[in-house]
Amino acid sequence: MLIHICRPAPLLAQPEGKTLKEKAWAEAIAEAQKVDPQFKAAAI
Amino acid sequence: MGQPHIPDTPSSTTFKGKTIIVTGGNAGLGLEAARQYLTLHASRVILAVRSLSKGNEAAKYLSSHPSVASVNPNAEIKVMALDLDDYKSVATFAQNVKSEIDVLDILLLNGGVNIMNYQVSASGHERVMQVNYLSNALLALELLPLLESTAAKRGSSTRLTLVGSQTMGMHTLQKKPVLEDETITHRFDDKARYGNLQRYSDSKLMIAAFTQALAQHVPASKVIINNLCPGSVATGFDVNLPMWLKPIMWVYRKAKARTVEEGARTLIYASGVAQADSHGKFILNNVITE
Numbered sequence: 001m002l003i004h005i006c007r008p009a010p011l012l013a014q015p016e017g018k019t020l021k022e023k024a025w026a027e028a029i030a031e032a033q034k035v036d037p038q039f040k041a042a043a044i
Numbered sequence: 045m046g047q048p049h050i051p052d053t054p055s056s057t058t059f060k061g062k063t064i065i066v067t068g069g070n071a072g073l074g075l076e077a078a079r080q081y082l083t084l085h086a087s088r089v090i091l092a093v094r095s096l097s098k099g100n101e102a103a104k105y106l107s108s109h110p111s112v113a114s115v116n117p118n119a120e121i122k123v124m125a126l127d128l129d130d131y132k133s134v135a136t137f138a139q140n141v142k143s144e145i146d147v148l149d150i151l152l153l154n155g156g157v158n159i160m161n162y163q164v165s166a167s168g169h170e171r172v173m174q175v176n177y178l179s180n181a182l183l184a185l186e187l188l189p190l191l192e193s194t195a196a197k198r199g200s201s202t203r204l205t206l207v208g209s210q211t212m213g214m215h216t217l218q219k220k221p222v223l224e225d226e227t228i229t230h231r232f233d234d235k236a237r238y239g240n241l242q243r244y245s246d247s248k249l250m251i252a253a254f255t256q257a258l259a260q261h262v263p264a265s266k267v268i269i270n271n272l273c274p275g276s277v278a279t280g281f282d283v284n285l286p287m288w289l290k291p292i293m294w295v296y297r298k299a300k301a302r303t304v305e306e307g308a309r310t311l312i313y314a315s316g317v318a319q320a321d322s323h324g325k326f327i328l329n330n331v332i333t334e
Contacts, residue, residue: 010213011217012253021257024228025261027228031181044261
C-alpha cells in the first residue's frame with residue numbers, strides 16, 4: 001500500500017472492463033433519473 | 045523512488061473570463077487549485093463545500109492571499125453547499141448552480157474521502173463509493189448541459205475533470221468482480237465483499253470507468269473530459285484513516301509527498317492545459333496514459 005502502483009488499471013482495457021463501463025453508464029443514468037425526476041437522459 | 049517533478053504551469057495559461065467550480069474546495073488540493081485558478085485570472089471560482097463556514101473561511105483566505113489580491117482583486121469567489129454523501133444535496137447543488145450561474149467553463153470534481161471502515165451514506169450506499177464515485181457521477185451528468193451550452197456560447201470546449209488515483213490499480217474487481225446479474229452499487233454495497241484497504245482504490249477505478257464511458261457519449265469538441273492522479277500530496281486527506289495507519293502515512297508523505305502547490309498543478313494541467321487528446325483518458329504526472 002505504501003508503494004505507488006504506477007500503472008493504469010488494465011481491467012478497463014479488457015472485455016470485462018467494457019462491461020463495467022457500460023454498466024457504470026447505464027446505472028449512472030438510472031440513478032440520475034431516480035434522484036432528479038427532471039433529469040433528461042436524452043440530453044446527454 | 046520519488047515522484048517525477050511536476051513542471052510549472054505554462055506561463056501562457058489563462059483562465060480569464062472563466063467560471064470554475066471546484067468541489068472539495070475549502071482545503072487541500074481543492075483550495076490550492078482554486079488559488080492557482082485565481083492567480084491565472086479566473087473570473088469566478090465557486091467553492092462547493094460541505095461546511096459553509098469552512099468554505100467562507102477558504103474564500104476569505106483566497107481573496108486576501110497576496111498572489112490573488114495582486115493580480116486578480118476583482119475575481120468573484122462564491123461558496124455553495126454540496127455534501128457528496130447525499131444525493132439530495134448533489135441534486136440541490138446542481139439546481140442552484142443552474143439557476144444562479146449562466147456559464148460554467150470548468151467543473152473540477154475533486155471532492156473525495158478515504159475512510160477504512162464500512163459506513164453507510166445518507167443515500168444508503170457504502171460511503172466511500174457514494175462520495176468518491178456515485179455522487180460525482182450524478183453531479184457530472186447534472187451539470188453536463190450547462191458545460192455544453194457554455195461551450196456553444198464560447199465556441200470552444202469546456203472542461204470536466206475528475207480527480208482519481210493511480211491506486212485504482214489495487215482494486216478488488218479482479219478477484220471479486222461485479223456479477224453478471226448484479227448492479228455495481230449492489231456489489232459495492234455488499235459488506236461481505238468490502239475491503240477496507242482497497243475501497244478507495246475501487247472508487248477511483250469506478251471514476252476512471254465513468255470517465256471513459258462519459259467521454260464516449262460526449263464529444264471533446266463540446267466538453268473535454270478527463271481523469272487524473274495528483275500523486276502523493278502532503279494534505280490533511282488522511283484525517284479519517286485508522287489511528288494505526290496515520291503515523292505510517294505521515295512518515296510516508298513527509299518523505300515522498302509533493303507539496304500541495306505542486307500537486308495542484310496536476311489539476312490545473314488536466315483541467316486547463318491538456319487538450320482534446322486527453323479526452324476520456326487518465327493523466328498521471330501530467331502525462332496522458334491509455
